Amino acid sequence: MNVPLGRPRLLDRLSNQRLILIGCSVFLGLLFLAALAAPWLAPHDPYLVNLAVKLQEPSWTYPLGTDHLGRCTLSRLLHGARVSLGFAVLIFASSLLIGLLIGTLAGYIGGWVDQLLMRFCDGVMAFPSLILVLGLVGIFGPGLKQVIVALMLVQWVYYARMFRGLIMTLKEKNFIAAARVNGSSHWKIFRTHLLPNILPPLLVIGTLEMGWAIMDISAMSFLGLGVQSPGAEWGAMIHEGKSYIRTNPELMIYPGLLIMLVIASFNLLGESLSERFGVTKQTK
Amino acid sequence: MSLLQLEHVSHRYGNQRFLARQAEQTVLQDVSLTLEAGTCLGLLGRSGAGKSTLGRILLGLERPKAGRVLFNGQDIYDAASKDFRKDIQVVFQDSFAAVNPKLTAGQIIAEPLTNFLGLSPDALDERLGGLMTQVGLSKTDLTKYPNQFSGGQLQRICIARAIATNPKLIILDEAVSSLDMVNKALILDLLRNLKETLGLAYVFITHDVQAAQALSDRFMILDQGQLVGDYPTLRSFSEATDEHVQAIRQAVLAIHPRDRTIRK
Numbered sequence: 001m002n003v004p005l006g007r008p009r010l011l012d013r014l015s016n017q018r019l020i021l022i023g024c025s026v027f028l029g030l031l032f033l034a035a036l037a038a039p040w041l042a043p044h045d046p047y048l049v050n051l052a053v054k055l056q057e058p059s060w061t062y063p064l065g066t067d068h069l070g071r072c073t074l075s076r077l078l079h080g081a082r083v084s085l086g087f088a089v090l091i092f093a094s095s096l097l098i099g100l101l102i103g104t105l106a107g108y109i110g111g112w113v114d115q116l117l118m119r120f121c122d123g124v125m126a127f128p129s130l131i132l133v134l135g136l137v138g139i140f141g142p143g144l145k146q147v148i149v150a151l152m153l154v155q156w157v158y159y160a161r162m163f164r165g166l167i168m169t170l171k172e173k174n175f176i177a178a179a180r181v182n183g184s185s186h187w188k189i190f191r192t193h194l195l196p197n198i199l200p201p202l203l204v205i206g207t208l209e210m211g212w213a214i215m216d217i218s219a220m221s222f223l224g225l226g227v228q229s230p231g232a233e234w235g236a237m238i239h240e241g242k243s244y245i246r247t248n249p250e251l252m253i254y255p256g257l258l259i260m261l262v263i264a265s266f267n268l269l270g271e272s273l274s275e276r277f278g279v280t281k282q283t284k
Numbered sequence: 285m286s287l288l289q290l291e292h293v294s295h296r297y298g299n300q301r302f303l304a305r306q307a308e309q310t311v312l313q314d315v316s317l318t319l320e321a322g323t324c325l326g327l328l329g330r331s332g333a334g335k336s337t338l339g340r341i342l343l344g345l346e347r348p349k350a351g352r353v354l355f356n357g358q359d360i361y362d363a364a365s366k367d368f369r370k371d372i373q374v375v376f377q378d379s380f381a382a383v384n385p386k387l388t389a390g391q392i393i394a395e396p397l398t399n400f401l402g403l404s405p406d407a408l409d410e411r412l413g414g415l416m417t418q419v420g421l422s423k424t425d426l427t428k429y430p431n432q433f434s435g436g437q438l439q440r441i442c443i444a445r446a447i448a449t450n451p452k453l454i455i456l457d458e459a460v461s462s463l464d465m466v467n468k469a470l471i472l473d474l475l476r477n478l479k480e481t482l483g484l485a486y487v488f489i490t491h492d493v494q495a496a497q498a499l500s501d502r503f504m505i506l507d508q509g510q511l512v513g514d515y516p517t518l519r520s521f522s523e524a525t526d527e528h529v530q531a532i533r534q535a536v537l538a539i540h541p542r543d544r545t546i547r548k
Contacts (some may be wrong), residue, residue, distance in 0.1 A: 174376040
């Protein structure tokens with residue numbers, strides 16, 4: 001009898017991984033494209049109120065039906081993707097940049113600079129981030145701009161911590177000492193020696209954190225703190241739909257499903273990237 | 285004027301933390317030495333003796349807490365320009381940690397060249413090719429990445445990088461210690477040739493007596509941060525029988541098992 005060797009299983013696993021990688025990338029790519037092209041793709045104006053057609057079943061005119069004000073659900077979802085994805089990217093990118101800057105400074109310079117910056121981070125991290133964001137929004141007042149600033153202010157500390165650790169490990173390597181001996185400026189050392197070596201973990205954490213950013217924005221809008229009422233955004237749509245949960249649950253299900261799929265895709269993508277690069281997972 | 289002069293160099297470690305203060309530890313205490321151009325100083329010591337810290341201080345990477353480091357009569361920590369960096373280079377023990385894994389051999393060796401000399405692309409190419417021949421590698425190796433080399437080959441890349449700017453002094457920080465016997469002999473040969481053809485001075489930091497004897501003109505022993513032995517010639521070192529020399533000799537296993545003694 002032939003004993004199956006390890007080889008086919010390994011191949012299976014590899015192709016599975018590749019499938020996840022490609023599948024998630026394609027899904028997210030299409031979604032981003034749809035978000036970009038929303039004004040042309042959407043069949044109706046997402047803000048056009050028409051009470052005559054409220055709470056309709058899916059039809060050829062309204063592919064996913066209408067909400068309680070007769071607005072086209074599909075159009076609102078497409079326009080909502082612009083807000084959810086766009087601002088998630090904004091929050092993610094800005095907090096990543098701040099975190100990279102602060103973390104690199106702390107890790108590279110060390111000494112009291114490091115101590116000072118890290119104690120500040122400790123202070124911020126001592127609070128659950130959601131509470132801190134809610135507190136900040138409470139101070140600034142509700143609104144998309146305020147939520148984004150609040151999320152940014154809270155998120156960067158986690159990145160700073162992570163980059164500090166990565167930079168500190170790298171800094172001890174002799175090739176950094178050799179670069180200094182070879183007359184490279186600090187900026188050149190950062191560009192050619194530090195950055196390329198933290199890029200793989202950066203990519204992995206980036207994809208994992210994108211999911212969180214989308215979650216955060218939607219959560220804030222759902223609580224009525226982010227995007228305000230007529231605005232089309234997934235979290236805000238769930239918020240508006242929740243009064244009709246008995247009669248028209250699909251008003252909540254469509255945006256909820258989208259949020260779930262997007263976050264799951266980002267997480268799966270991050271996982272498979274981390275396995276590909278051999279980066280160990282860092283949990284928040 | 286001596287090429288390199290250390291005057292009463294002392295160094296301590298111990299981070300001053302933001303709120304707490306850690307106990308300080310003395311690593312080097314009142315170390316003074318001089319080195320003439322074109323000679324090799326074997327700096328021996330057991331692990332933890334402060335050898336590598338001394339190396340970092342000589343390279344201008346770590347300002348000592350006390351004392352002066354004079355290169356060509358000028359204090360490298362007070363110099364306005366970093367010109368001395370061109371003249372003092374380094375070869376480390378672990379060659380894989382001493383090169384950026386994301387760069388090719390050519391990019392690694394080109395780093396000091398572009399920083400110090402500003403050559404045209406053609407001149408840079410020619411210089412890189414010349415350096416590779418000098419260290420016994422081929423020009424085609426320039427496009428390879430560090431993980432495509434063996435430890436001995438990569439150490440040659442590191443040596444090429446060190447000699448790229450025609451320095452006057454190279455710090456060899458355990459440069460042959462993690463190589464096998466054959467590679468060790470080959471690299472030592474290469475270093476000896478380079479010393480003669482380029483007129484280089486070395487500070488050869490090692491715990492390996494045999495390697496030190498193969499290359500050095502003068503020997504010093506560092507123990508717990510202090511210079512405890514100074515032997516101006518190979519002969520005086522190999523014939524010395526004091527406790528420090530014996531302690532150093534025992535720090536490395538003899539090549540043949542027959543000559544090994546079991547230490548208590």
